[in-house]
Amino acid sequence: MAADVGPGPSGRGAPSERPTIFAVATGTPDGPLAVIRISGEAVGRVARELWGGHLPPERRLVRRDLDLGAAGREEALVVYMGGPRSFTGEDVLELHVHGGSANVASVLERLGGITGLEPAGPGEFSRRAFEHGRMSLDRAEGIAAVVGARTDAELRAARRLAAGVFGRDLAELSAELLQLVAAIEGSLDFPEDVDASEVSRWTSVVDGVDRRLRRFLDVAAVQGKLGHRPRVVFAGPPNAGKSSLVNALLGRTRVLVSPEAGTTRDVVEVAARVGGRDVLLVDTAGVRDVGVSAVEAAGIAMGASQIEAADVVVWVEAADANDGSPPPGLEGQGVVWVENKRDLGTRRAGWIGVSATQASGLDVLASRIAACLGGQEVVDAVRVLPRHVDCIEAARRALADARHALSEDVWDVGAWELRRARAEVERIRGGDDAGPVGADVLDAVFAGFCIGK
Ligand SMILES: Nc1nc2c(ncn2[C@@H]2O[C@H](COP(=O)(O)OP(=O)(O)OP(=O)(O)O)[C@@H](O)[C@H]2O)c(=O)[nH]1
Ligand SMILES: [Mg+2]
Incomplete structure (x- = not known):
C-alpha cells in the first residue's frame, strides 16, 4: 500500500x-x-x-x-x-x-x-x-429526477436525462442555430449574393429545429400525466363481482363484497400495481335502474362520472347473469370487456374470462389493462421538466419571430432572434454566451434536491 x-x-x-x-x-x-x-x-x-x-x-x-x-x-x-x-x-x-x-x-x-x-x-x-463545470444543469436535474421517480417509466426517462441524452440533442440544436446565425450574418454585407433558394434553406433549418423542439413538448405533455396514476374504473351491473375483482387484483380484501346487489355505494380508489404499471383501481356502484334507493342512485351517478374520467374502463358482467346495459358513450374509450364468474360457465365467449373467487384469468386481465394504458413512447423518451418546457416555449417564440423576419427580408433581426432562441436552448443546459444561468434559477433548481445530493 x-x-x-x-x-x-x-x-x-x-x-x-x-x-x-x-x-x-x-x-x-x-x-x-x-x-x-x-x-x-x-x-x-x-x-x-x-x-x-x-x-x-x-x-x-x-x-x-x-x-x-x-x-x-x-x-x-x-x-x-x-x-x-x-x-x-x-x-x-x-x-x-x-x-x-x-x-x-x-x-x-x-x-x-x-x-x-x-x-x-x-x-x-x-x-x-x-458550478465547477463537472455536470450540466440538465444532468444534475436528471439525478434529482432519478431519486424522485415513482414509476418505472419515470425512472427510465430520468436516467436518460441524467446520462446527458437530452443535453446532447440540445447541443446539436444549438450548434445548428449558431451555424445558421453565422450564415445569415455573413450575408448581411453582401445581400446581392443571396438568392431566394438560400433564404428558403434558412427557413427550412428554422422549421427543422422548431419541429424537434416541439417533440420535446409532446413528451412533456405525456409525462405530465405520468405524475398521477392512471384511473382504471370497474363498472358493470350489480353483483357482477366488480369489488371481488378489485380485491383479487390487489391480492387482499380491501373493498366490501356481498351477495346482495347494490353493495358498493361509494366510489372507492385503491393504489395498485397492475401488469407492471402503477394505477388507481376505482370500484363503483353497480349500474341498474329498477328498485334503486336514493342513496344507491347517487352512487350510480357518481360511477357514471367516474367512467367519463377513466383512463381505462373494466366493464364486468357475470357469466350466470343476463346482459347488462353499458352506457352508450363507453365504446369511445379504452374498455376491457370482462366476464366474471367463469367458474359457473361461459355466456360471452369473446370477453376476457376470469373468476375472482378462484383467482383465474387475472394475469390476462392485468396485461390487457396495461396494454390499454399504452405509454411506450414515454418509456423511451427523456424526462422533460417544467423548467425545460419554459425554455423550449421561449425558444419556439423566438424561432417564430425569426421566421417572420426572414420572410420580410429583415435578416439582421432574423439573426438576432435566432441568437435569442439559441440562448434559451443553452439555458436548459445551464448557461449561454452571457455566462451561467442566474443564482435565482440555481436556487430554484437545487432547492428541490435532498440534502447530501
Ligand atoms: N361463483 C363466483 N362468485 C363470485 C365471483 N366473484 C364474485 N362472486 C360473488 O358475487 C357476489 C357479488 O360480488 P361483489 O364483488 O360484491 O359484486 P359487485 O359487482 O361489486 O356488486 P355491487 O357492489 O353490488 O355492484 C358475491 O357474493 C361474490 O362472492 C366469481 O368469480 N365466481
Ligand atoms: Mg361492489
Whole structure:
C-alpha cells in the first residue's frame, strides 16, 4: 500500500472562500452503513482531526479509526477523491461509518466542530458540481429526477436525462442555430449574393429545429400525466363481482363484497400495481335502474362520472347473469370487456374470462389493462421538466419571430432572434454566451434536491 500523502492541492479551480460542506449521502441513518460525504478545502484538516494523519492515497478505500472526542472512537472506511476529478470538482472525502441514527449523529456533530466545516444544504454537492463545470444543469436535474421517480417509466426517462441524452440533442440544436446565425450574418454585407433558394434553406433549418423542439413538448405533455396514476374504473351491473375483482387484483380484501346487489355505494380508489404499471383501481356502484334507493342512485351517478374520467374502463358482467346495459358513450374509450364468474360457465365467449373467487384469468386481465394504458413512447423518451418546457416555449417564440423576419427580408433581426432562441436552448443546459444561468434559477433548481445530493 502506498504511503499516505499530504492534503490534496485544495481549491484547484475552486473559489477558496467557500466553506467545506458535509452531509449523510445514504438514504437512512438506520441502515447498517452510512456514507458521509465531505467536500471542500478543509478535508485535510478533517484527516488530521479525526485520525491524526494525512489523507489516504486517492481513490483507495482504507480503514481508519475516527476520534470522535467524548463520543469515543468509530471504526470507518474512508476514501479520498482529490479535485477536480471528483463529483463536486473539489477535494472530496467520504467516511463509511456504521449506521444508526445516534452513531451517525455523533460523527456529524464531530465534523460540525471542525473549523471551516458546515452542514450541506439541499443539493449543495450537485450545485458545486455544476458550478465547477463537472455536470450540466440538465444532468444534475436528471439525478434529482432519478431519486424522485415513482414509476418505472419515470425512472427510465430520468436516467436518460441524467446520462446527458437530452443535453446532447440540445447541443446539436444549438450548434445548428449558431451555424445558421453565422450564415445569415455573413450575408448581411453582401445581400446581392443571396438568392431566394438560400433564404428558403434558412427557413427550412428554422422549421427543422422548431419541429424537434416541439417533440420535446409532446413528451412533456405525456409525462405530465405520468405524475398521477392512471384511473382504471370497474363498472358493470350489480353483483357482477366488480369489488371481488378489485380485491383479487390487489391480492387482499380491501373493498366490501356481498351477495346482495347494490353493495358498493361509494366510489372507492385503491393504489395498485397492475401488469407492471402503477394505477388507481376505482370500484363503483353497480349500474341498474329498477328498485334503486336514493342513496344507491347517487352512487350510480357518481360511477357514471367516474367512467367519463377513466383512463381505462373494466366493464364486468357475470357469466350466470343476463346482459347488462353499458352506457352508450363507453365504446369511445379504452374498455376491457370482462366476464366474471367463469367458474359457473361461459355466456360471452369473446370477453376476457376470469373468476375472482378462484383467482383465474387475472394475469390476462392485468396485461390487457396495461396494454390499454399504452405509454411506450414515454418509456423511451427523456424526462422533460417544467423548467425545460419554459425554455423550449421561449425558444419556439423566438424561432417564430425569426421566421417572420426572414420572410420580410429583415435578416439582421432574423439573426438576432435566432441568437435569442439559441440562448434559451443553452439555458436548459445551464448557461449561454452571457455566462451561467442566474443564482435565482440555481436556487430554484437545487432547492428541490435532498440534502447530501
Ligand atoms: N361463483 C363466483 N362468485 C363470485 C365471483 N366473484 C364474485 N362472486 C360473488 O358475487 C357476489 C357479488 O360480488 P361483489 O364483488 O360484491 O359484486 P359487485 O359487482 O361489486 O356488486 P355491487 O357492489 O353490488 O355492484 C358475491 O357474493 C361474490 O362472492 C366469481 O368469480 N365466481
Ligand atoms: Mg361492489
